Amino acid sequence: MDGTVLVADDDRTIRTVLTQALTRAGCRVHATSSLTTLMRWVSEGKGDVVISDVVMPDGNGLEMLPKIAKDRPGLPVIVISAQNTIMTAIKATEAEAYDYLPKPFDLPELMKRTARAMTETRKVPSGSVVAEKERPDDLPLVGRTEVMQALYRLIARVMNTDMPLMITGESGTGKSLIARAVHDFSDRRTLPFVAASEIDLMALEGPSRLLAAVKGGSLLIDELVDLPDEAQARLVRIMDTPGDHAPRFIATSQKDPAAAMEAGELRQDLFYRISGTQIGVPSLRERVEDIVLLSEHFLIKAENDGAPHHNFSPEAIDLMRHCAWPGNVRQLENLVRRLALTARSEEIASSEVATALGPQTEAGPLIGGGANEKLADSVARHLQRYFDLHGDILPPPGLYARILREVENPLIEIALSATGGNQAKCAELLGINRNTLRKKITDLDIEVTRRRKLM
Numbered sequence: 001m002d003g004t005v006l007v008a009d010d011d012r013t014i015r016t017v018l019t020q021a022l023t024r025a026g027c028r029v030h031a032t033s034s035l036t037t038l039m040r041w042v043s044e045g046k047g048d049v050v051i052s053d054v055v056m057p058d059g060n061g062l063e064m065l066p067k068i069a070k071d072r073p074g075l076p077v078i079v080i081s082a083q084n085t086i087m088t089a090i091k092a093t094e095a096e097a098y099d100y101l102p103k104p105f106d107l108p109e110l111m112k113r114t115a116r117a118m119t120e121t122r123k124v125p126s127g128s129v130v131a132e133k134e135r136p137d138d139l140p141l142v143g144r145t146e147v148m149q150a151l152y153r154l155i156a157r158v159m160n161t162d163m164p165l166m167i168t169g170e171s172g173t174g175k176s177l178i179a180r181a182v183h184d185f186s187d188r189r190t191l192p193f194v195a196a197s198e199i200d201l202m203a204l205e206g207p208s209r210l211l212a213a214v215k216g217g218s219l220l221i222d223e224l225v226d227l228p229d230e231a232q233a234r235l236v237r238i239m240d241t242p243g244d245h246a247p248r249f250i251a252t253s254q255k256d257p258a259a260a261m262e263a264g265e266l267r268q269d270l271f272y273r274i275s276g277t278q279i280g281v282p283s284l285r286e287r288v289e290d291i292v293l294l295s296e297h298f299l300i301k302a303e304n305d306g307a308p309h310h311n312f313s314p315e316a317i318d319l320m321r322h323c324a325w326p327g328n329v330r331q332l333e334n335l336v337r338r339l340a341l342t343a344r345s346e347e348i349a350s351s352e353v354a355t356a357l358g359p360q361t362e363a364g365p366l367i368g369g370g371a372n373e374k375l376a377d378s379v380a381r382h383l384q385r386y387f388d389l390h391g392d393i394l395p396p397p398g399l400y401a402r403i404l405r406e407v408e409n410p411l412i413e414i415a416l417s418a419t420g421g422n423q424a425k426c427a428e429l430l431g432i433n434r435n436t437l438r439k440k441i442t443d444l445d446i447e448v449t450r451r452r453k454l455m
Contacts, residue, residue, distance in 0.1 A: 001111075003048035003118045007031040008038040009080070010056050018051065021107060022114070035059040043071055049098075049117045051110070054081040065095035076117035080105055099187075102156040113160075141174075141181065142297050143290035147282040154279055159186045164239070164249040164274045166224075166257060169281030172330035175252040176222055178281060183218040188248060191217030201231040207238045216245030224251040224274065225260040226449055232267045239273050249274060284325040284332060291321050291332065298333045302340035310340050315350035323357060358402055379407075409444050412437070421448050 005027050007018050015031040022029045030046060032038055035056045041047060050068065052061040061079060068077055076098035092100040099113050141152065158165060159182055167175045176195075183193045194214040200206045210219065221227070221235065239249060251274050253260070258275075260266040284291070295312055303309055312320070325331055335356050339348050342356075383403070412430070419425040423441075427434040441448060 001025045001027050001115050001118055004028040004030065004046060005114060006038060006041050006047035006050045007052075008035060008050070008056065008061065009033065009053040011053070014053075014080075017107065018110075021111060025111060025115075027114075033057065035061065035064055039064060039067065042068055042075065045072075047075065049114055050075060050077040051114065052077060052079060054079060062091055062095050062097075065092075065097055069096055078110070078113060078117060080110070099160065100156070102153060141178070142294055143287055144293060145287040145289050147287050148290065151279070151281065155182060158182070158277045158279070161277065162246075162248060163276035164251070166275045166278045167250065167252045167281060168256065168278065169252075169254070170283045170326075170328055171254055172328035173281040173283060174329055175281055176220065178279070179218075179220050179250045179252060182250065183248075186218075186248075188217050191215055193218045193220065194247075195220045195222060196235075197222075198227055198231050201227070201234045207234055211238065211243055211245075211247070214247040217247055219247040219249050221249070221251040221274075223253060224270075225253045225255045225257065225266050229267065232270050236267065236270050236273060239270075284328045288321050292317055294329065294332055295320065295336055298336035299340055302337045307337070307340040308343075308346070310343050310346055310348055312348045312353075313350060316348050316353045319350045319353050319357075358406065405444065408440065409446065412440060412444065413446055416441075416446070416448055423448070 001022070005018075005022050007015055007022075007029060009015050009018075009031075010033045012033070015033070019029045019031050030041055032041075033056070035052075035058050038050070038052065042050070052064070054061045061081075065077055065079075068075060078099045078101065079092040079097045080101050080103055081092075082103040098117050101110055101113070141148070141155075155178070165179070165182065167179055169175050180193060183189060192214050194210060194217065196210050196219055200210055203209070224232075227235070255265070257266055257271055257278075261268055261271040295317070299310055299312075320332075327334075335353075339352060339356055343349075343352055412426070415426045415429050416423070419429060423437055424434055427437040430437065440446075
């Protein structure tokens with residue numbers, strides 16, 4: 001490297017390490033613990049690249065970026081921060097930082113990015129703004145629990161790598177939205193983000209069309225394990241021969257990829273190619289303390305979309321904290337937005353939440369339950385709790401059909417899973433006509449996935 005690097009960090013050790021490494025690489029280095037000194041150097045025309053911490057004794061490094069862009073258009077600024085959350089990365093991008101690395105950073109990686117900054121022009125032109133859809137308030141990353149903080153740190157670390165990314169988690173946790181966020185705030189953000197379907201992969205010219213469309217951006221394969229074997233094989237060939245502008249491959253899966261490989265549902269060669277980096281998205285049950293924050297967030301979104309102002313009663317929040325949430329954050333959002341439109345008063349009562357939830361199971365253990373308890377007794381206790389939640393108000397009409405639907409849905413789903421998605425075997429197992437089973441699958445909106453191996 002040949003150039004001058006300005007380093008601003010209040011940690012003496014970091015300044016020393018960076019000064020020594022950059023000097024050995026052939027750079028001239030000016031290091032300081034003061035943003036004031038850094039800004040003076042910038043205004044004097046010094047430096048080809050800036051490496052700056054965020055939190056400094058005399059200010060915030062992110063807040064200096066617009067002034068640097070104004071004084072020295074095109075001067076690349078690499079932000080490093082111990083506040084290693086995805087929000088810091090987002091703010092760095094919005095402030096037009098050239099790059100972002102969380103602490104503790106990988107020194108060779110920082111050196112590589114510094115060298116690239118020496119030779120490349122800025123990827124985001126000065127004066128541009130991040131699109132409104134990319135702002136933090138519109139991202140699915142709302143939460144202050146430790147599991148969410150760990151998720152933020154992991155996303156920040158893998159965001160600007162080229163390695164394939166596998167995102168796993170239950171339905172409704174926001175896997176595809178996180179994949180989009182990773183792209184929108186990465187080095188590839190100015191390039192296309194393309195979602196590849198089974199039809200795209202299986203079409204005669206599908207792979208070549210996908211590569212032409214993505215143009216070196218990010219290629220998302222949603223629910224990878226559900227792809228048939230031939231589509232998985234084509235994906236392997238795409239990854240092996242991506243052409244001159246290789247995209248970043250991002251896949252999502254509700255199932256554990258390693259377990260799916262062992263079960264014969266995921267090709268071994270594809271597993272080892274796509275699992276370069278893995279992100280596990282926590283279920284809502286693992287982040288109960290975020291339910292209040294998420295509920296407030298969704299109420300505000302609903303109000304911005306024209307719904308009346310509402311808030312939840314303490315009893316309603318307590319009820320929501322004790323629900324199982326099989327649909328995770330997506331289910332919570334749908335519930336909150338529905339209540340924002342239908343609630344009778346400004347404060348949403350627990351009875352309204354109970355009605356909207358329906359007879360779903362709670363997250364905690366059932367009182368008096370046991371391994372030898374009969375199904376009828378368990379159902380009776382659950383239904384009694386459902387009536388009790390309404391207090392003196394009866395549940396809304398149509399309870400019989402709703403209860404039967406709640407029982408039918410998991411019964412058919414589990415039977416289909418046990419028979420590998422074979423509807424003829426499932427109908428035989430349940431003792432019903434195959435046409436009846438097909439109608440119930442349609443009416444209950446049950447997804448059928450065929451497996452190559454039957455249990």
